[in-house]
Amino acid sequence: xxxxxxxxxxxxxxxxxxxxxxxxxxxxxxxxxxxxxxxxxxxxxxxxxxxxxxxxxxxxxxxxxxxxxxxxxxxxxxxxxxxxxxxxxxxxxxxxxxxxxxxxxxxxxxxxxxxxxxxxxxxxxxxxxxxxxxxxxxxxxxxxxxxxxxxxxxxxxxxxxxxxxxxxxxxxxxxxxxxxxxxxxxxxxxxxxxxxxxxxxxxxxxxxxxxxxxxxxxxxxxxxxxxxxxxxxxxxxxxxxxxxxxxxxxxxxxxxxxxxxxxxxxxxxxxxxxxxxxxxxxxxxxxxxxxxxxxxxxxxxxxxxxxxxxxxxxxxxxxxxxxxxxxxxxxxxxxxxxxxxxxxxxxxxxxxxxxxxxxxxxxxxxxxxxxxxxxxxxxxxxxxxxxxxxxxxxxxxxxxxxxxxxxxxxxxxxxxxxxxxxxxxxxxxxxxxxxxxxxxxxxxxxxxxxxxxxx
Amino acid sequence: xxxxxxxxxxxxxxxxxxxxxxxxxxxxxxxxxxxxxxxxxxxxxxxxxxxxxxxxxxxxxxxxxxxxxxxxxxxxxxxxxxxxxxxxxxxxxxxxxxxxxxxxxxxxxxxxxxxxxxxxxxxxxxxxxxxxxxxxxxxxxxxxxxxxxxxxxxxxxxxxxxxxxxxxxxxxxxxxxxxxxxxxxxxxxxxxxxxxxxxxxxxxxxxxxxxxxxxxxxxxxxxxxxxxxxxxxxxxxxxxxxxxxxxxxxxxxxxxxxxxxxxxxxxxxxxxxxxxxxxxxxxxxxxxxxxxxxxxxxxxxxxxxxxxxxxxxxxxxxxxxxxxxxxxxxxxxxxxxxxxxxxxxxxxxxxxxxxxxxxxxxxxxxxxxxxxxxxxxxxxxxxxxxxxxxxxxxxxxxxxxxxxxxxxxxxxxxxxxxxxxxxxxxxxxxxxxxxxxxxxxxxxxxxxxxxxxxxxxxxxxxx
Numbered sequence: 001x002x003x004x005x006x007x008x009x010x011x012x013x014x015x016x017x018x019x020x021x022x023x024x025x026x027x028x029x030x031x032x033x034x035x036x037x038x039x040x041x042x043x044x045x046x047x048x049x050x051x052x053x054x055x056x057x058x059x060x061x062x063x064x065x066x067x068x069x070x071x072x073x074x075x076x077x078x079x080x081x082x083x084x085x086x087x088x089x090x091x092x093x094x095x096x097x098x099x100x101x102x103x104x105x106x107x108x109x110x111x112x113x114x115x116x117x118x119x120x121x122x123x124x125x126x127x128x129x130x131x132x133x134x135x136x137x138x139x140x141x142x143x144x145x146x147x148x149x150x151x152x153x154x155x156x157x158x159x160x161x162x163x164x165x166x167x168x169x170x171x172x173x174x175x176x177x178x179x180x181x182x183x184x185x186x187x188x189x190x191x192x193x194x195x196x197x198x199x200x201x202x203x204x205x206x207x208x209x210x211x212x213x214x215x216x217x218x219x220x221x222x223x224x225x226x227x228x229x230x231x232x233x234x235x236x237x238x239x240x241x242x243x244x245x246x247x248x249x250x251x252x253x254x255x256x257x258x259x260x261x262x263x264x265x266x267x268x269x270x271x272x273x274x275x276x277x278x279x280x281x282x283x284x285x286x287x288x289x290x291x292x293x294x295x296x297x298x299x300x301x302x303x304x305x306x307x308x309x310x311x312x313x314x315x316x317x318x319x320x321x322x323x324x325x326x327x328x329x330x331x332x333x334x335x336x337x338x339x340x341x342x343x344x345x346x347x348x349x350x351x352x353x354x355x356x357x358x359x360x361x362x363x364x365x366x367x368x369x370x371x372x373x374x375x376x377x378x379x380x381x382x383x384x385x386x387x388x389x390x391x392x393x394x395x396x397x398x399x400x401x402x403x404x405x406x407x408x409x410x411x412x413x414x415x416x417x418x419x420x421x422x423x424x425x426x427x428x429x430x431x432x433x434x435x436x437x438x439x440x441x442x443x444x445x446x447x448x449x450x451x452x453x454x455x
Numbered sequence: 456x457x458x459x460x461x462x463x464x465x466x467x468x469x470x471x472x473x474x475x476x477x478x479x480x481x482x483x484x485x486x487x488x489x490x491x492x493x494x495x496x497x498x499x500x501x502x503x504x505x506x507x508x509x510x511x512x513x514x515x516x517x518x519x520x521x522x523x524x525x526x527x528x529x530x531x532x533x534x535x536x537x538x539x540x541x542x543x544x545x546x547x548x549x550x551x552x553x554x555x556x557x558x559x560x561x562x563x564x565x566x567x568x569x570x571x572x573x574x575x576x577x578x579x580x581x582x583x584x585x586x587x588x589x590x591x592x593x594x595x596x597x598x599x600x601x602x603x604x605x606x607x608x609x610x611x612x613x614x615x616x617x618x619x620x621x622x623x624x625x626x627x628x629x630x631x632x633x634x635x636x637x638x639x640x641x642x643x644x645x646x647x648x649x650x651x652x653x654x655x656x657x658x659x660x661x662x663x664x665x666x667x668x669x670x671x672x673x674x675x676x677x678x679x680x681x682x683x684x685x686x687x688x689x690x691x692x693x694x695x696x697x698x699x700x701x702x703x704x705x706x707x708x709x710x711x712x713x714x715x716x717x718x719x720x721x722x723x724x725x726x727x728x729x730x731x732x733x734x735x736x737x738x739x740x741x742x743x744x745x746x747x748x749x750x751x752x753x754x755x756x757x758x759x760x761x762x763x764x765x766x767x768x769x770x771x772x773x774x775x776x777x778x779x780x781x782x783x784x785x786x787x788x789x790x791x792x793x794x795x796x797x798x799x800x801x802x803x804x805x806x807x808x809x810x811x812x813x814x815x816x817x818x819x820x821x822x823x824x825x826x827x828x829x830x831x832x833x834x835x836x837x838x839x840x841x842x843x844x845x846x847x848x849x850x851x852x853x854x855x856x857x858x859x860x861x862x863x864x865x866x867x868x869x870x871x872x873x874x875x876x877x878x879x880x881x882x883x884x885x886x887x888x889x890x891x892x893x894x895x896x897x898x899x900x901x902x903x904x905x906x907x908x909x910x911x912x913x914x915x916x917x918x
Contacts, residue, residue, distance in 0.1 A: 040538065041796075044712050047542040049511030050534030053794045055500070056517070070494040074517045085495060092573035093493045094580060127538040153712035154894070188836045190713040195836045268486055269594030270631050272638065349492055382833045384843030384863055388631055388638035393863045393913050394833075395841050412839070414681075414865065414913050453681065453913070 001036050001054075001161045006112070006175035009034055009056075009165035012076055016060050017167050019083035025062035025069075025090070027101045028083075029168035031305065032076070033057045033346035039158035040126040044151070045134045050123045059346040062086045066095035072347045102328035102338050104171040107309045108293065110302045113178035115207035118159055121181055126157045129212060130183075133219050137185070140220070142227035144409075148191035150226045153198070157183040157215070164346070166307035174307040178300070180204050182437070183215040189226040196229040197397040199380065201247075204437040206298075221247070225379055228409060229398030235410035235454035236401060241375040241427065242415055242450045243402075246434040246442040248378055253445075254288075254357065256387045256419060261315050261323075262341075262352040263330035270388050272420055273321055281321045283426030286445075287360035288316040290325060292340065295356050298438035305342040305350040313339055319424075327352045356439040362429025369428045369446050375402045376413055376452050383415075390420035414453040422447040457618050460501075460610040463524040470506040470549065470612055471528065474751055475499070475519075476793035477606040483575050484599040485583040491597075493576055499606075500793035503527040507535035509545025515794040547778040555609070555617035555749035563650025567602060567622045570651055575600055578659075586628050586663035592671050594633035595640075598663070601625050603898065607751075615753020623647065623744060623898055624654045625888040628663045632670035639673040639860070641666045641828070641845050646887030646900070647742035669828075669846050669858070676860040679847065684912040685823035686864070687816050687877075687905055691885035692844065694901030695829045697731055698804045698886060700840035700868030702901070703893075705761050705769070706787070706799045707776035715838040715869065716767060724767045725872035729906075730807040731762035733771055735786055737884070737900075743803040744887025744900035749786065751797040756786035762872075773799050791895035798893060806903035809878025816877045816907045818853040824912065825855050826862065829886075838868040863913040877907035 013030035020028035034056045041048040059072040060082055069090030071082055137150050163177035184202030188195050201222035203214040244252055265271035273281060282288075292312035294300040304310055306328050313323050326334075327342035327350050343353035370377070376399055383394010393416035401410040428446035435441050460473040477499030484492040500517035501524055512535030514527040539545075583598035602625070608618040625646030632639050643662040647653045688696065704714040711717075716724075725731070735756025737743035747756045752774050761769050770780070773788035776799060788797035817825065830843030847862035848855050883902050890896035 043708060046544055047510065047538055049504075049513050049796060050531075050538050051513035051515075051796060052530050052534060053515045054517075055515075055794065057498075068490060068493055070492070071496075072494070073497045074500065075497075089493050089495065089572050092571070092576050093490050094576070096489055123534045123537040124541070127541045131541055151713040153709060187712060193713075193718060195713045195715055195717075197839075198836045268597070269633070270638065270640065347496060347498075349494060382835065382839075383841045384831045386640065386830070386843075386861075388640045391861050393843075393861065395839070395865060397835065412865075416863075416913060 001034060001163060005034050005163045006165060006177050009163055010167060010173065010175045012058060013165045013167035016058055016076070016079050016083065017169055019079040020060055020062045020086060021169060023083040023087045025064055025087050027063040027169050029061045029101050029166065031059045031346040032165045033162065035162045037158055037160045038123065039156055040123055040130055042130050042134055042152065042155040044153065045138055047127055057346040059348065060086045061349065062090050063099050064090040066097060066099045067091065067093040068099055069093060070349050098329060098332045100332065101168045101170045102306055102308055104307065105309055107174055107303045110176065110299060112176065113206060113299060114161065115179065117208040118179050118181060121159045121208050130155060130157045133215055136216065137219050137223045140223035140227065142230065145191055145227065145231040148189045148227055148230040150187060150223045151190050152185060152187040155185040164301065166303065168307065172307035174303045176301040176303070180206055181208060181211045185219050185222050187226060189230050191230050196226060197380065199225040199398065225398055228379060232409035232411035235376070235413040236403060237453045238374060239449060239451055241372055241446050241448050243369055243375050243377045243444060243446045245377065245379060245444045247436065248381060249359065249442045249445060250440065252378060252381045253419060256385045258354055259387050261325060263324045263326045264352045266324060267330065267333055272388060272390055276321050279321055280319050282316055282319040282423045284319045285362055285429055286316060286319050286426050287314065289314050289358045290341065290354045291356035291358055295358055295438065295441055300355060304340045305344045306338065308338045308340045308342065310340040310355060325352050325354060358441040359443055361431050361433050361443050364428045364430055366430050366432055366444060369430050369444055370402055370407065372402060376415065377402065378415065385419065390418045392417060392419055416451045422450060425449050456608040457610055457616055460608055463521055464610060464612055467528060467612060472504040472611040472752065473524065474502040474793065475608045476502060476790070478792060479604045481575065481602045483579045484597065485579045486597045487595055488584065488587065498792060501527065502790065502793050503531045504796065505531045505535060506546055507532050508539035510535040510539040510542050511546065513796050546775055549774045550778050550784060552774060552784045553755045554615040554753050555755050557617060559617060559619035559748035561619060561621035561648060561746065561748065563653065564604060564620050564622045566650035566652065567604065567624060582628065582659050582663060585660050586630055586667055589664060589667040590632065590671050592632045592634060592674065593630055593667060594638065595631040597629040599627040609749065609751065609753040611753055617749050617753055619748050621648055622650065624651060626654050626659055627888060628666045630666040630670040632674050634674045637674060639670045641670040641673065644888035646744040648737065648744055648746040649742040653742040672858045673860045676858040678861050679859040679912060681913050683909055685820050685907065686910055687820060687823070687825045687850065687907050689827035689905055690883040690902040691829055692826050692842065693806055693903040693906055694886040695832045695842055696840065696868055696871070697806060697903065698801060698891065698899065698901040699832050700834040700838050701731060702733065702801045702804045703834060704836065704838050705771055707770045707772045707780060708799050710770050711776065711779070714836050719767050722767050723765050724869045725762050725765040726875040727765045728809060728875050728878045729762055729765055729872050730760065732758055732760050732807065733801050733804045734758040735802045737803060738805065739808060739882045740884055743884040744898055745802040747802055750788045751790045752788040754784050754786040754788065756802060759785040771799055771801065773797065789897055791897055795895045798895065800893060800897045801891065801899050803884065804899070804901040806878065806906065808880050808882040808904040811877050811879050813879050813881055813905045816879055816905055817850055817855060819877060819907065820850040821852060823850045824848065825850055826864065834868065839866070840868055841865045865911045865913055871908050871910050874909040875906050879905040881905060
């Protein structure tokens with residue numbers, strides 16, 4: 001995107017706020033987003049297509065007598081009509097005493113996160129890199145099943161450049177631009193015409209120089225997961241520990257857990273953690289931090305969807321629940337201030353959600369974590385989790401059984417239990433942690449007393 | 456818009472496809488008496504796809520000027536040219552096909568547009584308040600109305616020239632019941648392609664009552680025994696099975712990558728009682744949520760048989776996969792919004808109805824379960840699946856009994872379909888709310904009759 005896009009978006013957002021006030025809004029906030037993307041897609045290991053897109057989106061939130069209206073569009077030419085529609089929606093909405101826009105707070109200054117070398121990533125460069133990575137994945141073998149080969153269903157490499165401006169009638173005025181390069185891969189291993197379980201992986205980086213190494217690492221991990229699922233035998237049924245690698249921690253635990261740590265679910269009565277601040281909810285040694293403006297070495301736009309400064313927040317400290325996440329509305333409901341966790345873009349209303357997450361490292365090496373008489377390693381979980389009760393059940397895909405000093409792949413092993421009980425039954429956390437997309441930093445975790453059934 | 460697109464295509468060499476795609480989303484959500492959301496979202500633009508030197512190039516623009524569309528054509532062609540030499544296998548010539556030509560507007564758009572935003576907000580506020588009043592054991596209730604009005608015009612250099620408008624309304628009720636620190640959440644939803652009446656002719660308050668009562672009853676429901684069980688699947692679970700565990704494996708791009716359906720055409724993969732199809736038309740019952748008159752390559756979207764009397768007979772194709780596999784395009788190329796490339800996606804996927812009544816199916820079960828209401832679901836390239844069920848009841852000696860909680864169904868979909876020994880004449884679409892995900896979201900529907908089969912059943916505390 002061209003230099004100065006942040007200022008252009010600020011001007012657009014300011015004009016939208018003025019139009020809303022002129023249309024009868026008592027408060028107005030505009031979020032303007034500009035995006036440009038180049039993507040090279042692969043199918044079945046071969047080049048599929050090259051695509052480019054660019055767009056500007058404008059979201060306008062208004063309040064009239066405590067009543068909410070929101071309109072978003074990708075064509076901001078007729079701001080008067082847009083503002084009139086937002087105000088009309090507000091006028092037919094029920095009032096809410098807690099509705100309103102937050103007052104501005106100081107936001108740390110951060111230069112645009114745009115590495116100049118990203119401009120070198122044109123279609124041909126991305127296609128060449130993709131071809132090399134596809135060849136590397138296709139050539140990967142596992143000595144346990146030398147006939148198995150990884151089949152790439154889809155793979156894409158892209159460069160994404162985006163800018164955002166947030167302006168409000170209460171005085172918020174923020175803009176920032178960032179760019180990244182990323183890649184993702186999806187597929188499965190096939191042996192004698194029989195497919196194994198599918199898998200996926202990927203990564204995102206801030207500069208072109210980092211991209212080959214980051215994708216090589218994540219695509220090798222993908223190939224390893226696909227091949228690891230082959231040649232699996234029958235498992236064992238028992239009640240005991242499961243070991244959850246870093247890349248599965250979100251799917252099995254943190255996604256459900258994080259919903260309950262957002263203040264909206266507390267207010268709505270669906271959080272299992274409501275009223276439990278200061279209580280032990282996890283085993284000793286388990287710490288969960290929302291990374292605010294970015295994890296170490298991976299800064300992100302320093303303000304949230306409402307233009308509030310993103311704040312680092314310890315959610316669970318040594319097993320004890322220490323905080324929830326708030327946006328402006330949820331903070332007003334409890335008489336506090338936003339913690340800078342309003343998520344979303346110009347195309348949506350703000351909603352409480354984390355941006356980046358870190359689980360603290362433990363004291364065991366990965367080898368020590370697996371040094372147990374019997375356990376199942378959950379390399380992918382395919383199943384159901386009921387977020388409010390915490391009950392879960394599902395199949396371990398491409399998993400391993402540790403038994404009698406051996407580690408062997410097992411098929412169709414079902415695990416079941418309750419996440420919130422499992423969280424209190426953590427018996428080990430690895431020293432090693434893995435980073436994903438620069439937004440997640442997780443160790444592997446061992447949970448005790450899970451129901452494990454071999455098919 | 457068709458004339459504008461044809462003007463933009465004038466003088467273009469080689470294959471090119473232009474799609475104008477406009478969407479208006481309306482969304483009203485009320486949670487515990489509070490209006491969470493009342494929004495309108497509008498997004499439109501033009502997608503350009505070219506086939507140049509056997510390579511696809513794609514570009515999109517929200518600028519609807521002729522100059523912007525021509526620039527997008529140039530960008531798409533430049534992208535294809537820059538990478539064509541790196542492609543191992545060129546895209547073959549696209550096959551001739553039955554294109555849509557003309558206007559294909561679906562009913563309901565005017566009816567929905569005639570409703571005011573006040574009416575939508577009031578309806579959701581009232582529904583949530585009604586749900587909340589149904590029990591003192593509720594800790595949370597939520598109601599949500601959404602609609603998508605979609606307009607498209609598709610023109611290709613080899614003859615497609617069509618346009619349509621349609622509307623997809625949907626309604627949700629969520630209820631969370633609480634007792635002694637235990638929470639149970641149940642949702643009820645419906646989604647359709649059609650006007651306001653196709654959702655609201657059915658009383659939404661019945662949905663609220665069902666969601667609340669099920670959530671409250673689940674607080675005291677026992678967990679089931681795990682193991683192989685005879686189940687009667689309601690259309691909601693049949694829909695989930697045929698969409699997630701069969702439908703994805705027969706999408707031709709996934710077949711070519713090596714899914715469990717690869718190389719099995721002509722093979723008996725299910726009971727003879729099973730004929731399984733995917734259609735752009737709302738077959739057997741009205742208002743299916745994945746209905747489209749033409750796909751995003753301009754191909755007429757008719758009925759495709761996937762399994763006929765138990766034999767695998769077809770896959771779902773776009774024009775490229777049909778050319779590669781020597782088959783006929785089936786009208787399954789779909790893009791979520793203008794900036795998305797068309798992918799092979801399902802539309803309305805279902806099992807054809809049979810001859811038996813639901814009562815007859817249940818009467819034939821000595822010990823088993825009646826399962827209804829998907830809680831969530833996942834399936835694999837192998838056709839193995841794992842579905843959570845929100846409303847499962849015991850069947851003993853042919854009678855439906857008590858509710859059980861935390862039921863999950865698992866198995867291989869083709870193996871489960873081999874065990875089907877009863878198919879009802881009653882038919883229902885029941886997966887029209889929500890979205891299918893495959894890189895892009897997509898509105899689809901699925902359903903069918905009630906079927907009786909054998910499946911692995913896992914409780915929440917299995918083993």
